[in-house]
Amino acid sequence: MTRLETLQKNLLTVFGDDASLSLSHDELTLEVPVDAWIETCTALRDHNDLGFEICIDLCGIDYSGWRAPTFEFDSTLFPHRFAVVIHLLSVKHNWRMRVRTFVPGDDFPVLPTLFSVWPTVNWFEREAFDLYGIIFEGHPDLRRILTDYGFIGHPFRKDFPISGYVEMRYDVEQKRVVYQPVTIEPREITPRVVREDDYGVGR
Incomplete structure (x- = not known):
């Protein structure tokens, strides 16, 4: 039995055969409801057959517009717009896995x-x-870590404008940095591709 198969067996033993477990790119993903988030993660850390001592990464995901032509959220694909994914490492057992939960409250x-x-x-x-x-x-x-203190909005949300909401500049008269509404006109640039009519034919 491979290490991955052993981990899968252990996960099903601990969380039951109905656990939402999937395999992709040689890595297991466990999907967890929000109300079991802390309990499940604690078991992943403390259970001797799992032993995930380290969370090596956590990230958010905005699923709005996923496989859809607009930024409207498609609830037929995912239960909520936002999800959180963590990547875990067990030094003891030398295995990794990811855990995902969908976060209720699409606006908040x-x-x-x-x-x-x-x-x-x-x-x-x-x-x-x-x-x-x-x-x-x-x-x-819980406070901002990458954007400025006066930043408005959340830039990785798919409905966030590329140019943002405000811009900052140095004001010579006031001798300080000031914020003002964005002066750049938002526009969509479509690259032009010029090719011969018979490009790629018979070559």
């Missing part, structure tokens, strides 16, 4: 923090909050 997504389970998620959760606007309830210091 809220999820319990994993800080008490893996303190390493501190800055990861701050990044997901900054870029996607996902609130991690109970986080000890």
